[in-house]
Amino acid sequence: MRIVILGAGLAGVTSAWELVRDGHEVTVIDREIEVANFSSYANAGLIAPGHAFAWASPDAPKIMLKSFWNNDQAIRFRPKFDIHQWQWIIKFLGQCNNTRSRINTEHKVRLCSYSQRCLNEVVSATNLSYERTTGGLIYFYLSKKSFEAAARKSKLLVEFGLHIEALDTHSLTELDPGLKSARNEIAGGLYVASDESGDSRIFTQELAKICQSDGVHFEMGTTVHQLVHKSNTICAVDTSAGHIEGDMFVMALGVHSANLLRPLGINLPIYPVKGYSVTLPIMPRHNPPKFGGVDEDNLLAYCPMGDHFRITATAEIGGYDTSFKPRDFNTMMAKARTLMPEAADYNNPQYWACLRPMTPTGLPFIDKSHVPNLWLNTGHGHMGWTMACGSARILADLIAGRPTAIPRQGMTLMTSEKK
Ligand SMILES: Cc1cc2nc3c(=O)[nH]c(=O)nc-3n(C[C@H](O)[C@H](O)[C@H](O)COP(=O)(O)OP(=O)(O)OC[C@H]3O[C@@H](n4cnc5c(N)ncnc54)[C@H](O)[C@@H]3O)c2cc1C
Numbered sequence: 052m053r054i055v056i057l058g059a060g061l062a063g064v065t066s067a068w069e070l071v072r073d074g075h076e077v078t079v080i081d082r083e084i085e086v087a088n089f090s091s092y093a094n095a096g097l098i099a100p101g102h103a104f105a106w107a108s109p110d111a112p113k114i115m116l117k118s119f120w121n122n123d124q125a126i127r128f129r130p131k132f133d134i135h136q137w138q139w140i141i142k143f144l145g146q147c148n149n150t151r152s153r154i155n156t157e158h159k160v161r162l163c164s165y166s167q168r169c170l171n172e173v174v175s176a177t178n179l180s181y182e183r184t185t186g187g188l189i190y191f192y193l194s195k196k197s198f199e200a201a202a203r204k205s206k207l208l209v210e211f212g213l214h215i216e217a218l219d220t221h222s223l224t225e226l227d228p229g230l231k232s233a234r235n236e237i238a239g240g241l242y243v244a245s246d247e248s249g250d251s252r253i254f255t256q257e258l259a260k261i262c263q264s265d266g267v268h269f270e271m272g273t274t275v276h277q278l279v280h281k282s283n284t285i286c287a288v289d290t291s292a293g294h295i296e297g298d299m300f301v302m303a304l305g306v307h308s309a310n311l312l313r314p315l316g317i318n319l320p321i322y323p324v325k326g327y328s329v330t331l332p333i334m335p336r337h338n339p340p341k342f343g344g345v346d347e348d349n350l351l352a353y354c355p356m357g358d359h360f361r362i363t364a365t366a367e368i369g370g371y372d373t374s375f376k377p378r379d380f381n382t383m384m385a386k387a388r389t390l391m392p393e394a395a396d397y398n399n400p401q402y403w404a405c406l407r408p409m410t411p412t413g414l415p416f417i418d419k420s421h422v423p424n425l426w427l428n429t430g431h432g433h434m435g436w437t438m439a440c441g442s443a444r445i446l447a448d449l450i451a452g453r454p455t456a457i458p459r460q461g462m463t464l465m466t467s468e469k470k
Pocket of ligand 1: 057058059060061062063080081082083086087088089090091092093094095096097098099273274275276303304305306307325326327328352363364404405406407408429430431432433434435436437438
């Protein structure tokens with residue numbers, strides 16, 4: 052089959068890898084000149100089944116409301132004159148109850164863990180190197196109260212099969228001496244030894260090179276304008292480089308998937324949630340944390356990536372704008388510097404901001420649409436790096452007519468929870 056994949060981010064490139072191995076003739080289209088140049092470019096790098104809690108929780112509405120007057124909130128709502136934003140918010144709020152939160156978390160953990168197993172297989176098959184650090188991630192807390200609450204909450208993930216250790220400050224700083232400067236601030240933390248990290252941009256770019264040598268054709272610098280359909284099937288993609296034809300098409304345009312699908316009557320609740328990222332150089336004199344993790348009280352994710360140290364923060368529901376100013380990073384930089392002053396060179400930051408393709412449930416759509424030759428692998432939200440390899444394998448299994456290794460609850464177009 053000739054399969055055209057729209058989007059050369061994590062979702063598109065991992066899909067290409069799976070589909071070319073199934074013997075398909077694959078073309079990947081992206082408007083950027085380089086692979087992984089949008090949401091997959093400088094994320095926190097965490098492969099984190101141990102952090103797979105659904106964002107839509109009973110606490111989320113309060114946090115969003117507070118964000119109108121307090122900018123420090125985990126989820127910030129910035130209302131727009133955009134009907135799609137309001138439709139998304141209503142669906143998101145519909146998921147903010149204990150029952151839905153538990154169900155979505157269970158499905159997310161399952162996909163994240165499966166995906167990590169698939170990532171291992173990709174790495175074994177390709178020998179890719181992408182600043183990978185195995186051995187765990189640390190989720191630490193600054194207050195005893197939040198640490199105790201998190202330890203109780205983590206029992207849910209344990210129920211779903213993860214091994215999570217609650218460690219006191221001494222054990223944490225023994226485990227990761229890079230956190231020693233914060234020993235008077237940290238009240239304790241959760242250690243998930245099976246979690247890991249790596250640079251998703253390097254991974255995607257290196258995997259794309261292997262795909263290319265396996266015959267995948269990349270049409271970079273090519274903007275998709277619309278999907279061209281003829282009697283209920285897609286026959287081509289209308290792009291800035293003309294029509295690109297295929298037998299099957301895979302939607303993997305991240306936050307831009309929903310706009311391209313709407314003219315076909317497919318209404319995906321995917322809306323951008325903006326995040327900010329700083330990458331700092333690590334010199335020989337620095338002492339960065341050994342493992343990545345999250346400062347849960349400041350909502351800062353951090354990750355050592357070879358000779359760089361990455362810090363990310365913020366979830367802003369405020370439209371498609373990716374612009375930023377240096378001052379947007381002041382708070383997160385100050386917090387990181389206080390806790391991890393020796394981690395890296397804070398005077399040479401590389402700033403970045405981008406959009407997470409969020410669904411209300413936090414689960415992606417991996418499904419066939421009502422258009423028989425149009426498939427979806429999109430909407431991976433805040434965990435698209437963790438979920439990428441498993442999502443691509445599921446997509447390839449579906450296209451091949453094989454049973455999928457895990458159930459797709461919450462990932463299909465018809466699931467009642469997404470309505
Ligand atoms: C600050 C931040 C931190 C994050 N941290 C983590 C983390 O620690 N762990 C984790 O698992 N996940 C994390 N994520 C989430 C993860 O990065 C995303 O879920 C993932 O990158 C989404 O991949 P994608 O391929 O779906 O989208 P993208 O990478 O955005 O790929 C979509 C592609 O489509 C292209 N495109 C869009 N429109 C068009 C068009 N009209 N024509 C042609 N091409 C087009 C874009 O150029 C882009 O390359 C983070 C995200 C952010 C923003």
